Amino acid sequence: MATLKLTQVEKTYGGTIDVLKDINLDIKTGELIVFVGPSGCGKSTLLRMIAGLEKISGGELQIDGQVVNDIPPAQRGIAMVFQSYALYPHMTVRDNMTFALKLAKKSKSEIDAAVSKAARILQLEPYLDRLPKALSGGQRQRVAIGRSIVRDPKVYLFDEPLSNLDAALRVATRIEIAQLKESMPDSTMIYVTHDQVEAMTLATRIVVLANKGIAQVGTPLELYERPQNEFVAQFIGSPAMNLLAGEIVATGPETTVRLVGGGTATAAVATQASDMGLKVNVGVRPEDLLSVEPGAPYIFEGKVNITEALGEVTLLYFDRIRDNDAVIGKLPGIHQGLRGTTVRMTARPEKVQIFHNGQSLHYR
Amino acid sequence: MDGMAGGKSSLSWAVNISVVVLVLLWLFPTVGLLVSSFRTADQIAGSGWWTAMLPQERNETLRTDRPGDLETIPQVDGVYVVEGNLFVADGRTEGGAAISAWGTGSLAIDEFVPGDTAPLDDGQAITVQENGDYVWTSPTPQEGRGQRVFTTAATPPEFTVENYDNMLFDPSNREGMTKAFFNTLTVTIPATIIPILIAAFAAYALAWMDFPGRALLIAAVVGLLVVPLQLALIPLLRLHNEIGIGKGYLGVWLAHTGFGLPLAIYLLRNYMVGLPRDIIENARVDGATDFQIFVKIILPLSYPALASFAIFQFLWTWNDLLVSLVFLIDSSGDTTVMTKQIVELLGSRGGNWEILATAAFVSIAVPLLVFFSLQRFLVRGLLAGSVK
Amino acid sequence: MNPALLGVFTIFVGVGGCLAYFYFSNVLLDKVIFPAKGIHAGRNINRAEKVRPWLFLAPAILALGTYLAYPVVATIWLSLTDRSQGDAFVGLANYRQMGLDPKFWEALRNNMLWLIVVPAASTAFGLLAAQLTDRIRWGNIAKSIIFMPMAISFVGAAVIFKLVYDARPAGTGQIGILNAVWLQFDGGIGSLIVLRILPILLLVLMAAGLALLAWILIRPVVKPDHRRPGLIETLVRLLASVVSVLVVLACLRGILAAVGGTYPYGVPQQWLTIPVWNSFFLMIVLIWIQTGFAMVILSAALRGIPEETIEAAIIDGANPLQIFFSIKMPQIAPTIVVVWTTITIVVLKVFDIVYAMTNGQWQTQVLANYMYDKLFRSNDWGVGSAAAMVIMLLVTPILIWNVYNARKEMR
Incomplete structure (x- = not known):
């Protein structure tokens, strides 16, 4: 039900130390935006600035067209779910959920209706009169979400809400959040995480933050298939994308790169004749590498140093060649006896990226 | 580390004993005051509080009943006899203390043992039993104050809330x-x-x-x-x-x-x-x-x-x-x-x-x-x- | 009015007044001065946020200022003026007068003795008690009992120990436990062991330990192997080692006395009237009280040591003593410093014990009681304030150290 617009937003501490700068972002009604990035990239700070818990040092934040830079958190129409849940330990589940409504002097019937609706959605009805300490981690998490639902906010803010749960519960709760989002198609949500899987599965669009700014904004698949720069390419996907140095030797709708290691890569990226001889990095995801028969053209040739059999896939770690990073391959199924052998690998042209000075040529 | 292999039990004894000593040292002064507050002035001045729990050997000066308070003094076989109990005469109950030695003069307070008869001046005599019963005989009617008796008696521990009162x-x-x-x-x-x-x-x-x-x-x-x-x-x-x-x-x-x-x-x-x-x-x-x-x-x-x-x-x-x-x-x-x-x-x-x-x-x-x-x-x- | 009623009334007025102040000042700020409405809502909220902390702090700042900060300044001033001359400024005359008073030097000397003995003994006993009680099943009960004197007033403790030190004339039954024990000694073999050999052994051990400590303290200054300590550290090390050496000398003198001195066997002693010894008998009272405090805090620190480090040491083959001195002690060293300084401050302020037990007679005067004496008995505010300033001066290094640490922690 709400749009957000960030214009040239920046955050500095003590007037000198930049944390974030030049953040421009348009968030549409009903979107679930995920902020990801390495730790310390400022993703939580950005969320807290939207919440009003941190002052905005420069730029403008609009919610529904209204500048809210100086509006305190409670009046911004937002609700926030904290990493630690931040339940009030001395209040029952019900009191936790009604605290904000009572402060806003809502009528009793309104409060009751909101609580019972939220409790039904989140299956919290049996626990309403318990104290938080009598609840399991997952239940506490649901109370924290319920507490924001009852306020019926314009924007939901989630600050790494799943990171305190164990692996199994995390998956379950992730699915619950996805279902919750589906049941409230009009609500706008912003979700901070460092977990790629959460980002890929939940997001309408992902915002990758790095180096005090936004590295790329896009749908999960855009980020995966067409990363805008080397940072995003290596940040999204696990193991990270392989980068191999080389030089453009053929241009056109498809580009051919001769690699330092001796192989040749063809990418479905258009280039102009003037790009001939450009020093570039070729990016290939481990899962896109295919083994090839001897004699066929290959992108990469190397001796397998270590293999890791994970069952569904086998990871191949190759020896480092010259100044390239170690290359990793990921083959479906089980492959025994590859260790110590020399393997040639290639990839389909549409899976191959080309970066020049860290930026993808695709987005030129 | 309790479950560790090769632990020595003698060490644990030493630790226990040291702590007992430490605790007693720390507790002793306070307990002394607490016990003292439940004793009478005489008891406190007479013996250390640590003896309060034990029967005490105590030297006291007691008196028989005042003959002057008696209406008539009974005569038995021609002698006047005052009978009673030293402790009762002192306002206490009979039977608590046991006299081990007694005397009639302050210079010889342990001259007699219970059951002895001590001669007094003017032909008078007094006999004191272990439980404090006495028989005081005299050829003439006794008068004035009671006869002094110095006793050495073991008194049982005795506590009072009178001080708090x-x-x-x-x-x-x-x-x-x-x-x-x-x-x-x-x-x-x-x-x-x-x-x-x-x-x-x-x-x-x-x-x-x-x-x-x-x-x-x-x-x-x-x-x-x-x-x-x-x-x-x-x-x-x-x-x-x-x-x-x-x-x-x-x-x-x-x-x-x-x-x-x-x-x-x-x-x-x-x-x-x-x-x-x-x-x-x-x-x-x-x-x-x-x-x-x-x-x-x-x-x-x-x-x-x-x-x-x-x-x-x-x-x-x-x-x-x-x-x-x-x-x-x-x-x-x-x-x-x-x-x-x-x-x-x-x-x-x-x-x-x-x-x-x-x-x-x-x-x-x-x-x-x-x-x-x-x-x-x-x-x-x-x-x-x-x-x- | 009946004081009890007045008390109830004050509770209501005080508590109600405080609450009303906090509530209404906040309402005033939010609704009247900077209302969060209209075109300036955002700006007004920000301004209110700037003012609000001071609303919360005002009563505290007022009370702290009046009752602690102002007196420091006023006392400095009082110590420089003379009341009998109409509060005229007399410079350092009061200090000079105090310096000529032998009682002041006696108090200062005794205070130094207290400052060395009480924190050291309390911390040592506390550490011992913590280490021992942590290893036994009924440790919590034992802790409770050793901790109990904390709840007893200094005056109450004074009465308790007056009974312990009580003396009756020779020949009558002793009711003070110390004299009762003392009269058991008759100069025989038992007395020789308990009153001569045992103290000598203890003193030798203590002297050796302190000499070692002095050497450890001074070594980095004399023979710096890796880095030369800074100026302040050098000074602190020098001071601490000088104190240790002085105590070592005192121990040696004690050994001489124990070897050659004569003891008045069989004579009940008026313990509180024997100069020098009586100070120690007063100190025992404070040690008795403070040991529990040291024990509780050190016990928590000991339990806070990661179990793995101790287990690693056991596997490395360390014996219990080595574990204690090489693994545990270094890890709780900061806590020991905290305990030590806290008790040091208590010692500097100690007043009630001396006031109630000897009132400074028989050379047991300490600064706090000396000051009280001058202020309220001699009515000499100038010298009294000067004495108070001496106490303040002694506290100052700890004050600076605490503030320095607090600031470091906040960064």
């Missing part, structure tokens, strides 16, 4: 502790509650509000924590006199509030800083003002810290002597507190241990009660205040 419930006792007890209470309760409230607000501001000078203020509180209150005596007494408070309860309450604040602020701030930031921010997102956050979130969650400071302040004000001496007790003595009363008694009744011990125990009892019932808060407060 005198101290607390005798309205005519000028050395009584009742008034001082209530005066102390009057000093203590407001002096405990008011600083908590003031300190809690200040601690919240210092912990969770952002303003210029905060770090400086915290440093100031830490500094004031160790300022000796001796410094404050004269300037404040003068100030109190100038603004018309003079010596009295208001002055002592204010003084205790002022002196207690640094520790209160320090303890509470340390505790409040440790509360999860998320909870406070969530309350802010929920629309709570600072006042509401403080009252509805911080205060309930800081309950343990509030309790520990309350105990500290209570013990400190209850046990205080100096502040009351300077700010409260005037020449009339109507506002004396227990500590002062005890010091007075130490001066005037230095040897009367039944009075001193009882007075001291009346004043110690309440803090000890508080201590044993609320010990865990006290420990928690101590740790919050000193361990980083």
